[in-house]
Amino acid sequence: MSLAESWDRYAVGSKPRRAVNANGETTWLNWTQYADHGPNESVLGPVAGRRVLELGSGSGSNLAHLVTLGATGRGVDIAPARETVARECWGHLPGLEFRTAEATTFLSETDETFDVVLSIFGAVWFVGPDTLLSLIRSRMAPGGILAFSHLPPGSQGPKAAEAGLRHDRTPDEWKRILTGHGFSDVRVSLIEPPEGKAVGTMLVRALAT
Numbered sequence: 443m444s445l446a447e448s449w450d451r452y453a454v455g456s457k458p459r460r461a462v463n464a465n466g467e468t469t470w471l472n473w474t475q476y477a478d479h480g481p482n483e484s485v486l487g488p489v490a491g492r493r494v495l496e497l498g499s500g501s502g503s504n505l506a507h508l509v510t511l512g513a514t515g516r517g518v519d520i521a522p523a524r525e526t527v528a529r530e531c532w533g534h535l536p537g538l539e540f541r542t543a544e545a546t547t548f549l550s551e552t553d554e555t556f557d558v559v560l561s562i563f564g565a566v567w568f569v570g571p572d573t574l575l576s577l578i579r580s581r582m583a584p585g586g587i588l589a590f591s592h593l594p595p596g597s598q599g600p601k602a603a604e605a606g607l608r609h610d611r612t613p614d615e616w617k618r619i620l621t622g623h624g625f626s627d628v629r630v631s632l633i634e635p636p637e638g639k640a641v642g643t644m645l646v647r648a649l650a651t
């Protein structure tokens with residue numbers, strides 16, 4: 443089975459996000475694996491007027507939220523089923539486009555540049571950083587923001603991870619790797635889990651130099 447087929451199979455088993463969150467909002471950004479938990483889009487600074495790329499955009503809900511705040515959004519996901527769902531849910535929003543593509547292939551072929559790149563439990567977690575980060579950096583405007591989240595090293599994860607596809611890194615490793623690929627001001631935080639849960643979330647943010 444190809445990588446795209448395995449992620450398509452994973453997509454079919456994923457539950458759609460609720461239509462409304464605990465605050466009564468119909469769009470929102472969630473960096474963590476828990477509902478109504480963790481920081482919001484303020485991690486990215488103001489997004490109005492900024493060109494945002496999400497790598498591993500899933501059903502598109504996080505990116506759609508940024509577009510409602512005035513960003514333009516490009517969502518890339520390897521699984522065709524994800525593009526179908528994302529278009530069904532968010533295709534009506536102007537300035538938001540989804541594409542089925544593997545992240546490194548998309549970045550190698552596009553001539554677009556982005557002010558913000560995000561990846562929430564997405565491609566940055568599943569593609570070797572030495573390959574992916576240089577490509578991301580090459581498509582980013584200087585001063586742009588890269589932000590991504592994943593489970594802390596040693597945690598359980600989706601099936602693809604158990605097959606050895608995950609790239610968990612410690613905070614020090616991310617600082618070293620990102621700095622080596624043209625990023626600066628690397629900030630790594632561990633978001634504590636909600637009460638009753640054992641596993642937190644690692645959130646990484648860096649600036650394109």
Ligand SMILES: C[S@@+](CC[C@H](N)C(=O)[O-])C[C@H]1O[C@@H](n2cnc3c(N)ncnc32)[C@H](O)[C@@H]1O
Nearest residue numbers: 449498500519520521544545562563564565568
């Ligand atoms: C765990 S899901 C997270 C989806 C979404 N970001 C969210 O928070 O709900 C990981 C997503 O990354 C996509 N993905 C994994 N590897 C990828 C790659 N190399 N290129 C593009 N997308 C990828 C998968 O198809 C899947 O939709």
